[in-house]
Amino acid sequence: MQNFLSVHDVPDINRLIDSALAYKANPLKDNTLGAGKRIGLLFLNPSLRTRLSTQVAARNLGMEAIVFNVDKEGWALEFEEGAIMSGSTVEHVKDAAPVLGQYFDVLCIRTFPSLKNREDDYSELYIKQFVKHAGVPVVSLESATLHPLQSLTDLITIREAYTAARKPKIVLTWAPHVKPLPQCVANSFAQWVNAWGEADFVITHPEDYELSEEFTKGARITHDQDEALKDADFVYVKNWSTFNDYGKIYSNDPDWMLTEEKLQLTNKARVMHCLPVRRNVELSDEILDSPASLVTREAGNRVWAAQAVLAEILKGA
Numbered sequence: 001m002q003n004f005l006s007v008h009d010v011p012d013i014n015r016l017i018d019s020a021l022a023y024k025a026n027p028l029k030d031n032t033l034g035a036g037k038r039i040g041l042l043f044l045n046p047s048l049r050t051r052l053s054t055q056v057a058a059r060n061l062g063m064e065a066i067v068f069n070v071d072k073e074g075w076a077l078e079f080e081e082g083a084i085m086s087g088s089t090v091e092h093v094k095d096a097a098p099v100l101g102q103y104f105d106v107l108c109i110r111t112f113p114s115l116k117n118r119e120d121d122y123s124e125l126y127i128k129q130f131v132k133h134a135g136v137p138v139v140s141l142e143s144a145t146l147h148p149l150q151s152l153t154d155l156i157t158i159r160e161a162y163t164a165a166r167k168p169k170i171v172l173t174w175a176p177h178v179k180p181l182p183q184c185v186a187n188s189f190a191q192w193v194n195a196w197g198e199a200d201f202v203i204t205h206p207e208d209y210e211l212s213e214e215f216t217k218g219a220r221i222t223h224d225q226d227e228a229l230k231d232a233d234f235v236y237v238k239n240w241s242t243f244n245d246y247g248k249i250y251s252n253d254p255d256w257m258l259t260e261e262k263l264q265l266t267n268k269a270r271v272m273h274c275l276p277v278r279r280n281v282e283l284s285d286e287i288l289d290s291p292a293s294l295v296t297r298e299a300g301n302r303v304w305a306a307q308a309v310l311a312e313i314l315k316g317a
């Protein structure tokens with residue numbers, strides 16, 4: 001594996017899940033694979049799980065991990081080609097990324113979308129500029145449109161929790177929120193479940209919350225949440241802002257919050273969320289604090305997803 005930016009970088013999803021579960025069973029089995037190698041974790045946005053799980057994963061492989069909060073401690077970066085830098089940006093990524101590539105063997109980057117201009121966000125300019133100029137493998141810690149480490153984690157968690165012989169029914173449901181959020185987690189989850197191909201996959205959301213067909217193609221989409229939830233084995237809860245009239249909140253309908261009553265429609269579904277979650281806005285206390293919730297196990301599995309990906313990159317380097 002050269003870079004890890006989306007499911008398209010993964011030749012065999014099930015093999016990567018197997019690798020992650022093997023690390024979960026024996027975290028230090030490859031603890032010299034990354035000896036003498038350094039990983040740089042660059043954050044242009046906040047994080048709890050991604051930051052810490054990737055550091056733990058790197059150290060399990062014997063790597064040194066260094067975190068750089070670019071947004072708070074670094075120079076303001078410019079990403080546009082040919083920019084006349086007479087404004088607030090101080091250093092062009094064309095100058096910064098090759099320097100970082102000298103310091104680190106692997107660069108990991110979190111760069112959220114602006115939610116102001118869809119064309120700019122969906123061009124993935126920021127992470128592509130790092131890939132172009134760093135000269136070392138780049139791992140997405142969540143980019144403008146995708147969150148691949150989260151999605152790999154989600155499939156690991158589903159495979160681990162599911163024991164029946166038939167394909168699981170997986171429902172991705174929109175949930176209310178108080179502010180406009182990126183589409184990254186939903187896009188990425190849809191992309192990975194569709195590429196995995198081992199589920200009956202349904203996406204449900206209010207009208208006007210369509211995601212890009214680039215990611216959802218292959219899923220059944222409905223605006224009827226109750227109908228979608230019927231017989232579900234897994235319910236993945238996530239808010240996202242509008243894609244078409246980009247980055248807005250049209251509906252914050254509290255009726256879309258998953259409750260115990262709605263869960264009765266499912267096949268005793270396990271409930272997932274990437275965290276952080278707004279309690280009693282996106283998801284009710286009664287579900288988050290119940291045995292149906294997989295959210296803590298899911299967040300724990302972030303370590304094994306990151307470890308499997310970093311190991312693939314180290315083996316390919």
Ligand code: CP
Pocket residue numbers: 046047048049050051142150274275276
């Ligand atoms: N799920 C997730 O990416 O969490 P953080 O934003 O805390 O890293």
